[in-house]
Structure formats: C-alpha cells, structure tokens
Amino acid sequence: MNGISFAFDPNWLTTLSAPFMANAFLAGLAISLAAGVMGYFTIARHSTFAAHALAHIGLPGATGAALLGLPVSAGLGIFALGGALVIGALGKRASQREIATGTVLAFATGLGLFFSRLSSSASQQMQSILFGSILTISTGQIIGFLLFDAILLAVLAVIYRPLLFSSLDEQVAQAKGVPIGAMNIVFMAIMAGVITIAVPAVGTLLIFALVITPAATANILAASPFRAMVLATLLCLVAIWGGLVLSAMFPAPPSFIIVALSTAFWAIARGVEALRKRR
Amino acid sequence: MRQRNAQPEQDAPCVIFREAAIRRGGRIIWRDGDFEIPMGSVTAIVGTNGTGKTSMMKAELGLLPLDHGSIQVLGQPAGAANQRIGYVPQSYTSDIDSNLTAEQSVLLGLTGTMFGIHIVSRAERAKARQALEFVGIADRAAYRLSELSGGQRQRVAIAQALVSDPLLLMLDEPLANLDMASQRSVVDVLAKLNREMGMTIQVVAHDINMLLPILTGAVYLLDGHPHYAALDKVLDSDLLTHLYGTSVRVVTTPQGDMFVTPGNGSGEAVPQHTHDAAELAMMHHHEGGSR
Numbered sequence: 001m002n003g004i005s006f007a008f009d010p011n012w013l014t015t016l017s018a019p020f021m022a023n024a025f026l027a028g029l030a031i032s033l034a035a036g037v038m039g040y041f042t043i044a045r046h047s048t049f050a051a052h053a054l055a056h057i058g059l060p061g062a063t064g065a066a067l068l069g070l071p072v073s074a075g076l077g078i079f080a081l082g083g084a085l086v087i088g089a090l091g092k093r094a095s096q097r098e099i100a101t102g103t104v105l106a107f108a109t110g111l112g113l114f115f116s117r118l119s120s121s122a123s124q125q126m127q128s129i130l131f132g133s134i135l136t137i138s139t140g141q142i143i144g145f146l147l148f149d150a151i152l153l154a155v156l157a158v159i160y161r162p163l164l165f166s167s168l169d170e171q172v173a174q175a176k177g178v179p180i181g182a183m184n185i186v187f188m189a190i191m192a193g194v195i196t197i198a199v200p201a202v203g204t205l206l207i208f209a210l211v212i213t214p215a216a217t218a219n220i221l222a223a224s225p226f227r228a229m230v231l232a233t234l235l236c237l238v239a240i241w242g243g244l245v246l247s248a249m250f251p252a253p254p255s256f257i258i259v260a261l262s263t264a265f266w267a268i269a270r271g272v273e274a275l276r277k278r279r
Numbered sequence: 280m281r282q283r284n285a286q287p288e289q290d291a292p293c294v295i296f297r298e299a300a301i302r303r304g305g306r307i308i309w310r311d312g313d314f315e316i317p318m319g320s321v322t323a324i325v326g327t328n329g330t331g332k333t334s335m336m337k338a339e340l341g342l343l344p345l346d347h348g349s350i351q352v353l354g355q356p357a358g359a360a361n362q363r364i365g366y367v368p369q370s371y372t373s374d375i376d377s378n379l380t381a382e383q384s385v386l387l388g389l390t391g392t393m394f395g396i397h398i399v400s401r402a403e404r405a406k407a408r409q410a411l412e413f414v415g416i417a418d419r420a421a422y423r424l425s426e427l428s429g430g431q432r433q434r435v436a437i438a439q440a441l442v443s444d445p446l447l448l449m450l451d452e453p454l455a456n457l458d459m460a461s462q463r464s465v466v467d468v469l470a471k472l473n474r475e476m477g478m479t480i481q482v483v484a485h486d487i488n489m490l491l492p493i494l495t496g497a498v499y500l501l502d503g504h505p506h507y508a509a510l511d512k513v514l515d516s517d518l519l520t521h522l523y524g525t526s527v528r529v530v531t532t533p534q535g536d537m538f539v540t541p542g543n544g545s546g547e548a549v550p551q552h553t554h555d556a557a558e559l560a561m562m563h564h565h566e567g568g569s570r
Contacts, residue, residue, distance in 0.1 A: 043378075044377065044378070157395070157396050158394055158395055159394060160396075161387070161390050161391055161392070161393050161394070161397060162391060162392060162393070162394060164387065164391065165387045165391030165392065168377055168379060168384060168387060168391075169368065171342075171366070171368040172366055172367070172368060172439070172440075173391060173392075174342060175340045175342060175361050175364070175366045176361060176362070176366075176391065176392050177361060177362070177392055178391065178392055219378045223378060223379070223380050223383075223421075223423050224380070224383065225378075225379065225383070228378065
C-alpha cells in the first residue's frame with residue numbers, strides 16, 4: 001500500500017487551534033442543536049425518508065446557485081424549502097410515500113449534477129456539497145446557523161405539544177382541534193432549515209447519519225421526548241467535535257469520521273438493546 | 280374521572296341525525312340518516328365493509344362534511360363539542376410504533392392541544408395515572424407504546440380518550456386484531472365506563488358478538504342508509520342476514536346472553552341486496568320516520 005499512510009499527526013493540536021477550527025467547532029454546536037431536536041420529531045412522524053430527500057432536492061439549488069455565483073446555502077435552502085412546502089402541503093401521509101419521494105430525489109440529484117457541469121466553479125463545489133466541508137464554514141454562515149437555532153427553539157416552544165400530539169396520532173389530534181395541516185407545513189419548513197445548515201458539515205449524501213441516526217440512538221436510550229432530544233443533541237455534538245479532533249490527528253476527512261462515529265453509537269446502542277432483551 | 284357538569288340535559292339525545300347524507304368522490308355513501316341515540320347508551324355501528332361506518336364517526340366529529348342534512352352531538356353541531364368526546368380511531372393499535380411511554384401518551388390527551396410552554400402539573404399527572412388505573416394498565420405506565428401488546432395499546436388509547444372527562448366515547452373497531460382475552464378486557468373497560476360513569480359509548484364493529492352483553496342499541500348501515508334500533512330489534516335473524524349478506528342466526532343461551540352465529544348452512548351465500556341508494560331510501564323511509 002504505497003502512497004497511502006494513516007500516520008498519526010503529532011502536530012494535531014496546532015491544527016486544532018487554527019481559526020477555521022474554532023468556526024468548525026461553533027458550527028458543530030449549532031448544527032447539533034438543530035439536528036438533535038428535529039431528528040426526534042422526524043422519527044416520530046415517520047418522515048425520515050422525506051428529510052433525506054430534502055437534502056437531495058436542495059442539491060440542484062446548491063449547484064445552480066454556484067453556477068450563478070450566488071451563495072450555495074441560499075440556493076440549497078430555497079430548493080429544500082420549496083420541496084418541504086410541497087411535501088408538507090400534501091400532508092403527513094405524503095411524507096411517507098416512498099416511491100414518489102424517491103423518484104423526485106433521484107431526478108433532483110441528476111439535475112444537480114447537470115447544473116454543476118455547466119460551469120467549472122459549480123463543478124469544483126460539487127464535491128463539498130455532496131460530502132460537506134465543515135472546515136470552510138465562514139463566520140457569516142455561523143451567525144446564520146445561530147439565528148436559525150434561535151428561531152427553531154422559539155417556534156418549537158410554541159408548537160411543541162400539538163406537534164407531538166399530531167405526530168402520535170393525526171386523527172385524534174385533528175378531532176381535538178390541533179391544526180394538523182399547519183403543523184405539517186411548519187414541521188417540513190423547519191426540516192428544510194435543518195437540512196440547509198447541516199449540509200455544509202457532512203454534505204447532502206451523508207446527512208441521514210447526522211440528523212436522523214443520533215435521534216434514533218437517543219430513542220433507544222431514553223423514552224421521554226425531551227430527554228431524547230437532549231441526548232440526540234449531545235450524541236450529534238460528540239460525533240461532530242470528535243470528527244474534527246480525529247481528522248486533525250489522522251489523515252481522514254471530517255465528514256467520514258463524523259458519520260462513522262454517529263453510526264458506531266447507533267450500532268452499539270442497538271447491540272446493547274438486543275442483549276438486554278435477550279435476558 | 281367524574282362526569283363533568285353536563286350542559287346537555289340527561290334526557291336530551293346524545294346524537295341526533297336529521298336527513299344526514301355523506302358523499303365521497305361523487306358517490307353517496309349513505310343518506311337519509313334520521314334517528315336519535317340516547318344519552319348513557321352503548322351503541323354499535325354495524326354494517327359490512329365499505330358501508331361507511333368510519334365515515335359516520337368522522338361525520339359526527341365534524342371531520343367529514345355532510346352532503347345533506349345535519350348531525351347534532353351533545354347538543355351542538357357536529358365538531359363543535361369535540362372537547363367532550365373521546366375518540367379512538369382504528370389505526371391506533373396497529374400503526375403506532377412510538378417511543379412515547381403509555382403515561383406520556385395519555386398525558387397528551389390532556390395537554391396535546393396546548394400551544395406555548397407548559398409544564399405538566401402534578402394534577403395532570405395524577406389524572407393520567409387515574410385513567411391508566413381505570414383501564415387496568417397502570418403497571419405499564421412507564422412502558423413505551425412499542426413495547427406493549429395490541430390489547431394493551433388499545434387500553435392506553437382508551438385511557439388517552441378518557442383522561443379529558445368526555446361525555447361520549449367513540450371507538451372505531453376497538454376489538455379488531457385482538458385475541459379473545461384482550462377483546463374481553465377491552466369490553467370490560469367499556470362496560471365499567473358505561474355503568475359506573477354513565478358514559479355514552481359508540482363502537483364501530485364488524486362483529487358484535489363480544490359487545491352484545493353491554494349493547495343497548497345499534498346503528499345498522501343497510502342498503503345505503505343508517506337506521507338506529509334498540510337491541511331487541513337489531514338481534515333479528517332476518518335483519519342480520521340481510522345486513523351481512525350471509526346466513527346469520529340468533530341464539531338465546533340459558534344465561535340469557537344472545538349470540539349471533541353463522542347459520543347451519545353456513546356455506547350457502549344469501550345474495551346481498553345491492554339496490555340503488557335512492558330507490559332504497561323510498562323503501563325504508565317509512566320505518567325510520569314512524570319512530
């Protein structure tokens with residue numbers, strides 16, 4: 001295996017103290033909060049596939065924006081929000097329609113590729129849109145992330161219980177007067193925002209492992225919604241920060257290590273749960 | 280779980296149908312629903328598949344608009360009194376793969392419609408606990424719904440519907456997909472609710488055998504329109520045979536219980552009446568009108 005080395009980098013502390021690293025750690029914190037909280041609801045509403053699809057629907061927006069010289073996040077956000085509003089307006093059942101969602105997902109990914117090939121600058125950004133580039137997150141982006149977190153928490157503080165009720169059973173919630181249509185649209189719109197801020201970290205392809213997997217792990221370990229959200233946020237944070245530290249020590253991309261850690265936590269939790277049930 | 284000070288007088292009917300009709304996708308599901316269901320009754324909504332049993336419940340909840348006529352529930356137009364109705368839809372037991380615990384699920388019956396920050400109070404927790412005790416599942420309060428059996432989930436769903444002190448409890452196929460013992464325990468809970476609290480209960484059922492001991496009447500969806508009848512009228516072999524389109528017999532046991540069983544020649548199929556709804560409305564209208 002000549003040319004490939006997984007040597008430990010003794011200067012990793014120097015790497016970690018670089019200014020772009022401070023930004024990456026801060027971004028990780030903002031992303032973890034959003035993903036941890038919304039991941040719980042996404043699982044409760046059986047909308048994980050729709051969430052995954054939103055990232056791909058955002059892809060042509062991202063490459064299209066790069067093509068036009070606009071901010072990538074803006075294009076991604078607008079496309080994801082558009083997709084989210086359509087899925088949301090069709091109702092909660094629609095977000096469970098896997099074939100329609102999957103078909104749109106594939107087409108959107110293809111369109112994203114098409115846009116990226118139209119210009120060399122878009123083509124260059126394709127890799128970081130697909131797989132993330134947490135080390136290049138700017139201070140401006142971080143301010144945007146923190147603003148989004150503030151809005152997310154404020155909105156959730158208002159709709160927390162009706163959203164949870166409609167996630168448990170839409171018919172009962174509707175009969176009791178919960179505006180389930182509005183709940184669904186608000187949920188999907190926030191989801192689009194979470195996707196938009198999480199893509200810079202791990203990219204559209206790996207987003208599932210960052211937004212859904214920690215929440216799934218937390219669900220195994222904690223039964224109360226609030227505890228599960230806190231735990232999912234922590235797991236997400238450990239995955240991202242761990243990814244940053246380990247990628248400074250070893251020559252591996254942060255996205256890979258973040259996703260690997262997240263998957264490992266989940267696998268361990270599943271394993272422990274299976275052992276406990278057998279006894 | 281005391282009865283809330285009931286605004287509608289006890290002797291007023293719980294549900295009033297007046298020439299009600301429901302249309303779905305251009306097709307009339309049923310029409311000429313013209314009857315009253317008394318307070319404190321236990322009513323089964325019976326009929327073969329696709330006759331609109333669930334639609335009837337949704338119409339009473341105001342979730343499905345009427346094509347014609349009116350429905351009043353607890354003295355108000357359909358949908359207006361939903362805060363005093365406990366509703367347990369059919370999908371409840373099969374679909375739910377939730378991480379919520381039984382207690383949290385029941386609590387949502389109290390707090391699920393509240394916007395804004397709300398800390399669950401001790402009184403609310405006690406109420407949820409009481410509802411779980413009533414349905415006999417308090418020992419599973421901390422279990423997740425996904426860890427409970429179908430019958431246990433059904434009882435949690437009933438507890439969630441009960442926790443807000445409803446006057447009327449509506450259940451859509453609560454016994455479907457349950458084993459005999461679970462069916463028994465659900466029926467026992469319903470019997471207790473009706474006897475001890477005077478709760479009015481409606482149950483959509485395709486098989487009313489298990490419910491017979493507690494039923495006071497039934498709405499039968501026949502040939503495109505609903506009729507209400509007290510129990511002795513429903514348990515008529517000819518009517519049931521007509522209703523299900525297969526031979527049905529009514530048996531009176533020494534205990535006094537009555538059972539509906541498939542007739543001896545169970546293989547023989549009785550042709551089910553499939554008249555046009557309009558034509559049948561003419562045929563049946565005199566029955567409903569005279570009562």
